[in-house]
Amino acid sequence: MEWVETTGRTVEExxxxxxxxxxxxxRDAEFDVVEEARSGLFGRVRQEARVRARVRPDQPRPRVDRRDRRRRGAPAASDGDAGATTPENADASVEAKAETSGDRGRTKTPVAPSATRSRDDDDDVPGPSAAExxxxxxxxxDGLAEVFDVDAEAEVELLDDITVEARLTxxxxxxxxxxxxxxxAxxxxxxxxxxQHGPRRGARLRVDVGGYQQRRREALARFTNG
Known part of the structure; x- marks a missing residue:
């Protein structure tokens, strides 16, 4: 087989x-590097590489287009790939899931009996007592004072049957x-x-801190009485 001579910016090229x-x-060819590539100033190629090549004499093969070899070298689909996901069956799967989701979305959810109770029904349920x-x-x-790191003590007074005042002193x-x-406030x-949880009827709660609400009530009473 006769030699062919080619050039390139590098030996590999x-x-x-x-x-x-x-x-x-x-693997079916043998090479002879005639000249190495040489670089000039600023990385420019001063001299291209030159090689000689020929088909190995012991394994001659017919001339073929390298692009054809690449296509023939691509792995063929096997029987085991029959179930592989393709764009077509992927779209079908998405559509099937969407239909299934739509069916589930149309399913009526049973409503618990307690959910149908109105606020008026809650108003009829007695709440905790004033003492509770x-x-x-x-x-x-007490816990709030501890969180704020203040020296205070909580106390409670029942003003009437349904009114309780909690004070922080x-x-x-x-x-x-x-x-x-x-x-x-x-x-x-x-x-x-x-x-106090929910709208149920129960005791009324007032909160005072450091006697602030009490002083305001006394000042308002003095102003009213003139």
Whole structure:
């Protein structure tokens, strides 16, 4: 088999060009590097590489197009791949799942009897007693004082059958009162939410911190009485 001579910017590029001309794989060819590539200034190629190549004499093969070899080298689908996912059956699977989901979405969910109760029904259920509300409020305010790291003690007074006042007494409680009692109002709402659950009828809860509410009531009474 006669030799072919090719050039390239590198030896590998020259070899690839020779393989294209011979139409064989690299393992079926033999090469002779005539000249190595040389680089000039700024990485420019000063001299291209030059190689000679031919088909190995002991294993001559007919000339074929390398592109045909690549196509023939691609693995063929086997019987085991029959169940592999393809774009067509993937779309069908998605559509089937969508239909199934739609059927599930149309299924009526049974409503529990308790869910049909109205707020009026809840109003008829008696809530905790004033004593129970007061004790829960006392425990909550003690915990709140501990969280805020203030020296205070919670106490409870039953004002009447349905009204209870929880008081937090101590020194330096301005942090829990806030400007114009805004923080105190938030503490009262928070305490009510913690101890009074739902709209059921029960005791009314008031919260005072450091006697702030009491002083306001006394000032209002003096103003009213003139």
């Amino acid at each position: 020259a070899k690839d060009a020779a393989l294209d001309r011979l139409g064989v794989d690299e 509300i007061g004790e829960q409020a006392r425990v909550f305010l 101590g020194d330096d409680l301005g942090l829990l009162i806030g400007p114009k009692g805004q923080t105190l 938030a503490v009262q709402d928070l305490t009510r939410a913690a101890v």
